[in-house]
Amino acid sequence: METPDVAQIVEINSWLSTLFDAAGVPVPDFDYTPESVAHLHALASLSRSRTRAAEILASDGRRKAREYSAQAVRIREVLDFIGLAYESLSPKVTTSARDLASVSNMLELRDTDMSSFLVAMGDISLKRVDLEDKRRETEKESKLLLQLTRKAITRLVDLKGTLSAFEEEITGHEAQKSHKKWQTNLEIMELKQRQYAIESENYKALLSRGGYSPDIDHSNLVDMLQHKIELERMTKPVLDTLRGYRNLPPDKALASLAIEQKRREYEAAAKRLEDLVQALDMRE
DSSP: OOOOOHHHHHHHHHHHHHHHHHHTOOOOOOOOOHHHHHHHHHHHHHHHHHHHHHHHHHHHHHHHHHHHHHHHHHHHHHHHHTTOOGGGSOHHHHHHHHHHHHHHHHTTOSSOOHHHHHHHHHHHHHHHHHHHHHHHHHHHHHHHHHHHHHHHHHHHHHHHHHHHHHHHHHHHHHHHHHHHHHHHHHHHHHHHHHHHHHHHHHHHHHHHHTTOOGGGSHHHHHHHHHHHHHHHHHHHHHHHHHHHGGGSOSOHHHHHHHHHHHHHHHHHHHHHHHHHHHHHHHHO
């Protein structure tokens, strides 16, 4: 782990003691970590450099104040000697002198000599000329920007018109394309319809050659199946009865009688079946 620099800690403690002693409060406790020491040392160095700069400026200000005070005393003595003491001057002269001093301070002149005023006025004139040049340049740039803005607005209006016309053209083109697509689909459907009609006729001819007739279509076959089931239901008792005669005693007369009776019943059933088939044929 990195340890704090002892020399930096000494400088920090000295700086903090100076600050807090001036405020009349004790220095608070804190941990001397490498980060805190580095940060406080940077603050102390910055504070001391600014303090030295402020002291230099203050010293220069005090020196100038002493010089101005001494110069004011000398000027007052000279004015008193020649009979132009400040108290003996008229209000108009006093006001003019005060204005002259205000102008000197505003122009940051060291003295009120005419040469100093002329130099300051020359500097102001140069600054005014420079400002005029910058103003004309700014006006020129503003006019150029205004012209470019107007051209951009005109161009924008033209682009909006072009975009509107292009959108209308696209809409018409899409409508025409959609109509052409539907027309193409319709032609394809008509072609498919003719193709299916031809194939249907071919299939009908093929079925006709194979012996197909409408009499044996699905509905008729279903009806015939139902009739077959009904006839089987009607003839089943007769067949069961005939099968029961196999166990009869060998009496020829009774057997003949029974066989004749069953034969008649069978013929009657066959007749009913034939009548049903004929009725079905007549209905179809």
